[in-house]
Amino acid sequence: MKFCDECGSIMHKEDDTWVCRSCGYETGGDAEAEEAMVTTQAQEDGGIVDVSDAEDKGLPTTSVVCPNCENDRAYWYMQQIRSADESETRFFICTECEHRWREDDH
Incomplete structure (x- = not known):
C-alpha cells in the first residue's frame, strides 16, 4: 500500500x-x-464462517462467579462505552450457560 x-x-x-x-x-x-x-487481490473469498456454536470464543477466561448459574469461569473482554476520560467496562460471558453481564468501575 x-x-x-x-x-x-x-x-x-x-x-x-x-x-x-x-x-x-x-x-x-x-x-x-x-x-x-x-x-489481497490473490486471496480467495472463503465466505463468512459461523463460529457462534464454537466452544472457544477466542477470548481469555478468568475466575469469576456467574450470577446466573454460579459457574466459576467466564470469557471476558473490555470495551470503551462511556466518554474517553472514564475507564473501560469489563464484559463477561459464562463458559457454561453463556449468560452475559458487565462490571463497571465506580
Whole structure:
C-alpha cells in the first residue's frame, strides 16, 4: 500500500504509475518496493464462517462467579462505552450457560 505524499490518501496503481484519486498527484513506480508489498487481490473469498456454536470464543477466561448459574469461569473482554476520560467496562460471558453481564468501575 502506498500513500500520497501530498494529501496522505491511498495511492492506486495505474499501469506503471501511482495515482492519487483524491488530489491527482502522480509518481512513478518502484518495482523493488512494490514487490515487497502485500496485496489481497490473490486471496480467495472463503465466505463468512459461523463460529457462534464454537466452544472457544477466542477470548481469555478468568475466575469469576456467574450470577446466573454460579459457574466459576467466564470469557471476558473490555470495551470503551462511556466518554474517553472514564475507564473501560469489563464484559463477561459464562463458559457454561453463556449468560452475559458487565462490571463497571465506580
